[in-house]
Amino acid sequence: MAEAFVGTWELKSSDKFDDYMKELGVSYGLRKMGSFTKPSTIISVEGDKVTLITSSAVKTTQITFKLGEEFDETTADNRNVKSIITMEDGKMVHMQRWDGKETSLVREVSGDDLTLTLTFGNVVCTRNYVRGK
Structure with a gap:
């Protein structure tokens, strides 16, 4: 199922990312x-x-994981977290x-678009990506 996410994705728009990082x-x-x-x-x-x-x-940043298995991750803002995808x-x-x-990071693909929804507390950030050529 993860195969639908394979590719290079370029950020095209972002909403409330500063609010998310501040939270x-x-x-x-x-x-x-x-x-x-x-x-x-x-994503590969x-x-x-x-x-x-x-x-x-x-x-x-780079993470390699198996779906459904917890792993240690150091985030781009240097938090040491336990992650599961x-x-x-x-x-x-x-x-x-x-x-x-x-916090949750939910990725969804629709055609050549990928939406990343980041949620922490009451803050919801949406980042939209387009598949690279």
Whole structure:
């Protein structure tokens, strides 16, 4: 099922990303850098492992995981979290937990568009990507 997500995805629009980062406790300087970057995400599948690389002019992160198995992750804003990624109703659902907190990152593909919905507390951020050529 993760095969639908395979490809290179370029950010085309973002709504409430600064609010999301602020809610997470990201510093003002990092939030400003994060708000101005236009990251690309590369998703690949090899056997039962999925690799997700997010790259921008500021930072590149990479995670490799098996769907449904918890793993340790260091986020772009340097949080050390326990993550688990599952497929639910055609969506890639990424849960991050740390210090009694939880955030979700839900990816959904429709044709050549990928929508990433980030939720933490009462803040919901939507980031829209288009498949690279």
